[in-house]
Amino acid sequence: MNADVIWQIAGLGVLIVVVHSVIKTAGRDELAWLVTLAGVVIVLWRVIGVVNQLFQAVRAVFQL
Amino acid sequence: MAWVTVLALVGFALVCLVCLVVLRPLRPELAVLLGLAASALIFAALLPRVRAILDTLQTLARQGGVDGAYLGLVLRIIGVAYIAEFGAQLARDAGEGALAAKVELGGKILILSLGLPILLGILQLITRLIG
Numbered sequence: 001m002n003a004d005v006i007w008q009i010a011g012l013g014v015l016i017v018v019v020h021s022v023i024k025t026a027g028r029d030e031l032a033w034l035v036t037l038a039g040v041v042i043v044l045w046r047v048i049g050v051v052n053q054l055f056q057a058v059r060a061v062f063q064l
Numbered sequence: 065m066a067w068v069t070v071l072a073l074v075g076f077a078l079v080c081l082v083c084l085v086v087l088r089p090l091r092p093e094l095a096v097l098l099g100l101a102a103s104a105l106i107f108a109a110l111l112p113r114v115r116a117i118l119d120t121l122q123t124l125a126r127q128g129g130v131d132g133a134y135l136g137l138v139l140r141i142i143g144v145a146y147i148a149e150f151g152a153q154l155a156r157d158a159g160e161g162a163l164a165a166k167v168e169l170g171g172k173i174l175i176l177s178l179g180l181p182i183l184l185g186i187l188q189l190i191t192r193l194i195g
Contacts, residue, residue: 016094061111064147
């Protein structure tokens, strides 16, 4: 139950928001949205890894 | 030493709660992902205990002479219920009540289809006893 993943995701989220607002103030709105999307994809990739781990463990325990 | 894991569990849940509350107004979709990761981690942390419980139940049932096939089926049904509830609760958390209801419906149907052999076995047992 280590919270590393939680810190990574929360940190990435805050980073995304900051970068998004910085780029938006620079006037490049569409680039800001692309950066946000890239950040969300990275977080999604990390979360899918965690969920996959969980599903493999559940399959082992419950012989699904 | 069970109180250690309860403290760790609640501590971990509080940490996730704070991160979620911070993240939700800024980036709602990331908050949903964070909630998914947090509940998956807590779920995974509880699995060794669930396995221990299931193992003791199996040994008890085996001593009681219950047929092994039904045991595997009951195990699988518990697993389906476990995961269906996990998914449905997450969908409801993200505000998608309809999606949650569909996941629960799917879980119920799967459990019903898994449970049919048990039902047939019991019916055969009863007819044999009566006949």
